[in-house]
Amino acid sequence: xxxxxxxxxxxxxxxxxxxxxxxxxxxxxxxxxxxxxxxxxxxxxxxxxxxxxxxxxxxxxxxxxxxxxxxxxxxxxxxxxxxxxxxxxxxxxxxxxxxxxxxxxxxxxxxxxxxxxxxxxxxxxxxxxxxxxxxxxxxxxxxxxxxxxxxxxxxxxxxxxxxxxxxxxxxxxxxxxxxxxxxxxxxxxxxxxxxxxxxxxxxxxxxxxxxxxxxxxxxxxxxxxxxxxxxxxxxxxxxxxxxxxxxxxxxxxxxxxxxxxxxxxxxxxxxxxxxxxxxxxxxxxxxxxxxxxxxxxx
Numbered sequence: 001x002x003x004x005x006x007x008x009x010x011x012x013x014x015x016x017x018x019x020x021x022x023x024x025x026x027x028x029x030x031x032x033x034x035x036x037x038x039x040x041x042x043x044x045x046x047x048x049x050x051x052x053x054x055x056x057x058x059x060x061x062x063x064x065x066x067x068x069x070x071x072x073x074x075x076x077x078x079x080x081x082x083x084x085x086x087x088x089x090x091x092x093x094x095x096x097x098x099x100x101x102x103x104x105x106x107x108x109x110x111x112x113x114x115x116x117x118x119x120x121x122x123x124x125x126x127x128x129x130x131x132x133x134x135x136x137x138x139x140x141x142x143x144x145x146x147x148x149x150x151x152x153x154x155x156x157x158x159x160x161x162x163x164x165x166x167x168x169x170x171x172x173x174x175x176x177x178x179x180x181x182x183x184x185x186x187x188x189x190x191x192x193x194x195x196x197x198x199x200x201x202x203x204x205x206x207x208x209x210x211x212x213x214x215x216x217x218x219x220x221x222x223x224x225x226x227x228x229x230x231x232x233x234x235x236x237x238x239x240x241x242x243x244x245x246x247x248x249x250x251x252x253x254x255x256x257x258x259x260x261x262x263x264x265x266x267x268x269x270x271x272x273x274x275x276x277x278x279x280x281x282x283x284x285x286x287x288x289x290x291x292x293x294x295x296x297x298x
Contacts, residue, residue, distance in 0.1 A: 017126055025118040032126070040127075042094040044119070045164070050094035052127050056103035062256050063233040064097045066220050067158060067191050070237070072104065073250040074189065075155075083107045088154045088183065090142040090171065091161035094123045095135065102134045109133045111154075113145040115163075143170060149183045157184055160193045167195065172206055175278040177213045177238070190214065192236040196221070198229050201273060206236055207266060208273030214238030217270065219261040220251055226261070 017040065022029040028045035035041060035051075039060060042050040051060035059065045077083045085108040089098050092114030102110050114120050117139030129135050138145060142161055157180050161171045170176060172194075180190050192210070196203045203219070210217045218237040225232035237243065248260040 025116050027116045030119055050096040052094060052096055056099045059100055063193050063235060065254055066235050066251060068100055069250040070247050073246040085155045087156045090159045095129055098135050099129055102130045110135045113138045113140050113142040115141055146179045151182050152185045153183045155185055155188050158191045173276040173278050174209050174212055177209055181213045187240055190238040194234050194236055196234050197231050203234055204269040204273030205276055208270045209276045210236060210238040211270050212275055215240050216242050217266060218243050219266050221261055222258050
């Protein structure tokens with residue numbers, strides 16, 4: 001898989017970063033800590049949120065690598081047109097994944113919606129994020145943004161939304177999934193960062209919900225995590241078309257023993273899941289959601 005031409009501008013983080021201090025934002029606090037390789041760990045409200053590496057395409061958090069690898073396999077930039085992707089990010093954090101995708105696809109547009117406007121201002125100041133339209137940062141509720149976007153606007157939609165360490169149920173239900181499908185172009189892909197927990201059916205429920213809207217539903221996960229039902233990130237993908245074999249090969253190359261799960265296993269989980277509906281969800285704030293614990297890597 002060919003790599004894109006990297007930007008020649010400096011990638012080093014500025015020396016004036018306010019390291020080791022809790023800085024207030026609209027929804028809590030953010031803290032920056034420097035790693036030995038030059039990366040900066042971004043912690044939101046006490047939870048690891050992003051890792052910003054001097055090389056934009058180096059992603060330290062596993063689930064981000066899985067999404068990035070899958071997208072690179074789906075869009076290898078074999079032509080100039082292939083690199084002109086319109087990408088929506090529901091949830092932004094410090095924009096590590098949008099930054100990587102903007103670097104890999106310089107002609108792409110990344111529309112990032114993050115509810116914490118103060119955090120976005122800080123992130124834009126601290127890190128070498130490309131300017132709009134390569135990366136546009138919008139302070140808003142991602143559901144509001146989703147409802148306002150026109151049909152067939154995006155090639156890719158990526159959901160990485162957490163509130164207080166939880167995934168709001170309003171982003172998981174059939175109404176939200178249908179809204180995502182509306183803004184996706186034919187042949188587009190919906191990537192969902194979800195979290196599996198012991199004694200929880202959230203992954204099966206989300207797969208079942210996706211299957212009501214998308215022709216094909218896929219799951220990227222660690223087989224051992226599924227078998228032992230331990231807390232772990234999983235990536236769910238909704239699409240019109242079946243994923244090509246290049247995606248599985250790309251995922252298998254990761255340092256973690258992660259796999260694109262066999263369709264038979266995904267269908268089994270769908271049969272055991274329940275479609276999540278809006279009438280059963282009063283609001284993101286009122287309803288309990290799946291806790292991500294230490295796995296909030298966004």
